[in-house]
Amino acid sequence: MAKSNKSHEPFPIRSSTHIKESNSRKVFEKIISPWLVRKWDEVDYGVDTTVEITRSNIATNDLRMSGKRFSAQLKSTTTAQEKNGVYTLSIPRNKVTYWYSSIEPFALIYIDLVSSNVFLRWVNEDFVKELFNENEKWLANETVTVYFKECHCIKTNHLHTIEQYILNFRRPLSAILSPGDFFRNYEEAKLLANKLISKINDYGIPFVSKEIEDLSKNLRQAIYTIAIVGPTKAGKSTLINSLLYKNISPVGVLPTTSIPITIFPKDKDYVEVVLKNGTSIKGEATSQFLEDYTSQSKNPDNKKNVKLVSVNLVNSTLERGFALCDMPGLDDPDKEVRNITTTALYNVNAIIYLIDSSSMKFGGFSMNQHIIKDLQDLGGRIGRIFLVFNKVDAFIEDHQLFNQFKDYVDSAISKYEIDKYLPSPPLFLSAQKSYDYRINNKAEPDPVAELEKVVWTFLLKESKSGLHNILGIMSDSMDISKKLQNLIRAKLANSQDRKKILNDISEVKEELLTIRQKISWAKQNIQQKTSNHLQSSFKNITVYLEQELSYMPMEMQLPESSQIVNWLKQNANQIISDAYSQADQELRDLSSEIKFWISTKLKQVDAPIEEPHFSQQFKMPEIGYFTSQVDYLFQDRNTKVFGVLENMFAGIGELFGLFLDFIDQVVTSKANIRRRSINKIIKKADSVYSKITGQFLNNLSYSLNTACEKIQEKSLDRTGVYLGELTNQLNGLDVSSFTEEEIENYNSFLTELEEIESLIQSNVLHLKDYTDAAQIDLLKKVSS
Numbered sequence: 001m002a003k004s005n006k007s008h009e010p011f012p013i014r015s016s017t018h019i020k021e022s023n024s025r026k027v028f029e030k031i032i033s034p035w036l037v038r039k040w041d042e043v044d045y046g047v048d049t050t051v052e053i054t055r056s057n058i059a060t061n062d063l064r065m066s067g068k069r070f071s072a073q074l075k076s077t078t079t080a081q082e083k084n085g086v087y088t089l090s091i092p093r094n095k096v097t098y099w100y101s102s103i104e105p106f107a108l109i110y111i112d113l114v115s116s117n118v119f120l121r122w123v124n125e126d127f128v129k130e131l132f133n134e135n136e137k138w139l140a141n142e143t144v145t146v147y148f149k150e151c152h153c154i155k156t157n158h159l160h161t162i163e164q165y166i167l168n169f170r171r172p173l174s175a176i177l178s179p180g181d182f183f184r185n186y187e188e189a190k191l192l193a194n195k196l197i198s199k200i201n202d203y204g205i206p207f208v209s210k211e212i213e214d215l216s217k218n219l220r221q222a223i224y225t226i227a228i229v230g231p232t233k234a235g236k237s238t239l240i241n242s243l244l245y246k247n248i249s250p251v252g253v254l255p256t257t258s259i260p261i262t263i264f265p266k267d268k269d270y271v272e273v274v275l276k277n278g279t280s281i282k283g284e285a286t287s288q289f290l291e292d293y294t295s296q297s298k299n300p301d302n303k304k305n306v307k308l309v310s311v312n313l314v315n316s317t318l319e320r321g322f323a324l325c326d327m328p329g330l331d332d333p334d335k336e337v338r339n340i341t342t343t344a345l346y347n348v349n350a351i352i353y354l355i356d357s358s359s360m361k362f363g364g365f366s367m368n369q370h371i372i373k374d375l376q377d378l379g380g381r382i383g384r385i386f387l388v389f390n391k392v393d394a395f396i397e398d399h400q401l402f403n404q405f406k407d408y409v410d411s412a413i414s415k416y417e418i419d420k421y422l423p424s425p426p427l428f429l430s431a432q433k434s435y436d437y438r439i440n441n442k443a444e445p446d447p448v449a450e451l452e453k454v455v456w457t458f459l460l461k462e463s464k465s466g467l468h469n470i471l472g473i474m475s476d477s478m479d480i481s482k483k484l485q486n487l488i489r490a491k492l493a494n495s496q497d498r499k500k501i502l503n504d505i506s507e508v509k510e511e512l513l514t515i516r517q518k519i520s521w522a523k524q525n526i527q528q529k530t531s532n533h534l535q536s537s538f539k540n541i542t543v544y545l546e547q548e549l550s551y552m553p554m555e556m557q558l559p560e561s562s563q564i565v566n567w568l569k570q571n572a573n574q575i576i577s578d579a580y581s582q583a584d585q586e587l588r589d590l591s592s593e594i595k596f597w598i599s600t601k602l603k604q605v606d607a608p609i610e611e612p613h614f615s616q617q618f619k620m621p622e623i624g625y626f627t628s629q630v631d632y633l634f635q636d637r638n639t640k641v642f643g644v645l646e647n648m649f650a651g652i653g654e655l656f657g658l659f660l661d662f663i664d665q666v667v668t669s670k671a672n673i674r675r676r677s678i679n680k681i682i683k684k685a686d687s688v689y690s691k692i693t694g695q696f697l698n699n700l701s702y703s704l705n706t707a708c709e710k711i712q713e714k715s716l717d718r719t720g721v722y723l724g725e726l727t728n729q730l731n732g733l734d735v736s737s738f739t740e741e742e743i744e745n746y747n748s749f750l751t752e753l754e755e756i757e758s759l760i761q762s763n764v765l766h767l768k769d770y771t772d773a774a775q776i777d778l779l780k781k782v783s784s
Contacts, residue, residue: 024076024111031118031156034063046095048073053163068166070105078113087112087119087148093141096131097176099123101769105169110148119148122165125172136245139179140268140314177319177770180267182466186222188763189470193219193477196756200484203749211480218473223264223466224459227325227345230354231371235390239354239431240326241287242448245438248311249326250291259294259306261326265319266312274308285311317456321466349464350384352455357428358391360405367412379421386455387413387422393430424454471767474760481757488746515594519708526586526704530579531697537575538689541568542682549678558677568685572692583700587707594711
């Protein structure tokens with residue numbers, strides 16, 4: 001069969017594409033001369049070349065290499081594509097994320113071969129921020145549009161500017177999370193953990209059964225779920241749509257059905273509805289599709305037998321490992337609906353509890369029994385509750401009414417001790433106004449931005465994200481691997497080595513018992529230091545107050561009780577805040593000291609242990625709980641005749657005392673009256689501060705006991721269990737009783753564990769690229 005003749009040319013052809021590439025390289029090399037282009041990469045993985053800065057040696061005209069370099073990719077055009085002086089270029093999205101992750105500066109070069117103009121864009125945080133400003137969901141697209149303006153045009157005399165950028169370059173603190181990254185990382189962590197579990201089961205080692213059980217549990221709960229809950233028609237769906245910048249959760253006159261809607265991060269948008277018979281239905285991620293299965297109007301009383309609804313979205317915030325859950329109303333008249341909601345809530349990590357406050361406009365709002373009970377019940381089971389009052393736009397313009405509303409809310413949550421479950425003060429907003437701003441592009445303020453800032457700030461500061469959970473899973477897997485390696489090495493040790501290890505274990509176990517006394521002494525020391533700090537600080541305040549009042553001229557009236565109360569509250573707030581910080585730091589120091597002490601003791605048996613983990617924040621009431629006591633403890637008893645009449649029922653002794661005070665004021669000099677008034681104020685202030693100190697110290701004692709018990713449990717009990725298990729494994733073992741096959745199997749197991757550990761370490765390093773400073777880029781985005 002004759003071959004087809006693809007070309008009638010007698011010689012090979014140099015294509016126009018190759019000519020364009022060659023010309024582009026010549027223009028670029030000329031513009032950056034005398035710097036060195038180290039090489040041109042013929043295989044395009046997103047980097048065309050690396051350029052190194054060279055510096056002239058004036059004495060010899062040689063060029064000195066600097067070791068400072070940047071990578072670049074060249075794009076060029078022979079047909080003018082500029083509009084109003086701006087060039088546009090379409091770039092694959094995955095290349096942008098690849099360039100951004102580079103450990104050295106990366107430049108995107110665009111050359112107009114007609115005019116020989118060369119444009120340079122550094123792919124850095126400003127570049128990515130611009131992409132987000134142009135399109136919030138650019139990460140979901142296959143390509144992105146990059147703009148080259150006159151300010152990006154470079155000339156030979158601009159090399160010093162480029163050099164300055166390279167010398168000052170700092171790699172971005174965290175990589176860009178692309179759609180689907182969370183679940184890709186989760187699958188890798190799951191694969192490695194299961195591989196480790198499988199190997200342990202194959203070799204029948206019960207030693208780490210508890211750790212394996214915890215690891216399996218953590219794998220199932222990797223994503224951090226935040227539920228949006230509250231009474232019916234509080235505006236939950238509107239808030240979710242605003243948080244996601246997408247009209248996804250159905251909003252209507254009728255409430256939704258009893259089906260929680262969970263929203264996950266994914267690499268594309270779609271909805272999956274699972275029916276009770278196991279049938280799965282997929283559709284577009286729109287409120288219209290969801291309405292067919294989750295609204296009372298389209299699916300009354302769940303006639304369609306929907307079991308689960310999962311919404312999968314491309315969303316840079318959720319990609320951190322967060323999921324949102326839209327819950328049915330907790331006040332639903334249907335008992336089954338309430339039970340479904342309550343059960344689902346106990347499987348989430350945090351709650352945004354939403355309350356409709358619009359009735360305050362007509363004086364009909366109250367923190368009713370249902371709301372209080374919800375918050376108390378949930379507060380005892382859920383990690384955090386963010387309390388949000390929605391629809392305040394109905395009366396926020398009436399400043400007096402709005403302030404009354406806030407005072408009422410603060411009083412109610414303090415009275416019913418709800419504040420101890422709240423990581424932040426209550427928030428007041430309008431989800432509808434935020435929805436109109438974000439979805440409908442109306443010129444409104446964005447009230448939900450403050451909620452985002454509070455929620456994401458807290459969760460990321462506390463490392464409460466799915467990515468942090470995955471990192472923890474891989475770290476736990478690595479700890480288990482290390483324990484097993486040490487155990488196997490101990491098993492294979494000769495009898496003399498084993499005997500020494502057993503003696504070392506015995507000595508260490510005895511020394512570990514003294515840790516209880518160490519913690520007890522430290523706890524007493526923290527309590528005493530905090531007590532001294534409070535008493536001396538409060539005393540200094542009242543002494544200062546007495547001096548200031550004494551220096552006031554006789555013709556000037558003493559401050560009103562309300563002014564003194566506010567002044568005392570402000571100072572109490574600062575003093576208690578300092579006491580919190582001091583006690584918290586003391587506790588952190590104790591934790592570090594105990595960890596170091598234990599690790600030092602365990603080195604002699606070479607036993608790596610799980611690092612003790614406990615909450616370093618006291619489970620104590622907010623500062624406002626204590627300072628609010630000033631208001632009613634500092635009661636200004638009027639000492640005039642009206643004061644006597646108002647206190648008719650205060651008791652005979654008290655009435656008689658007030659009457660004598662009244663007579664005394666009539667016959668006593670103004671100076672003495674002033675002195676007695678000041679003494680009463682100081683006496684009240686001392687009494688107030690004394691009671692606050694007692695309350696604070698009581699709470700501190702309870703919180704210290706709880707925290708120190710956790711230190712002791714995690715540090716002492718876990719190490720005791722480890723050493724006990726290690727002893728059991730070593731006792732009675734004799735390496736001479738092992739067959740060659742058994743020894744070979746153990747050595748093979750060691751090799752397999754080392755390989756798994758190496759893979760885990762690699763994954764941990766890459767994951768830290770997302771988690772070490774994950775809060776920085778997200779919080780920048782939220783704050784902007």
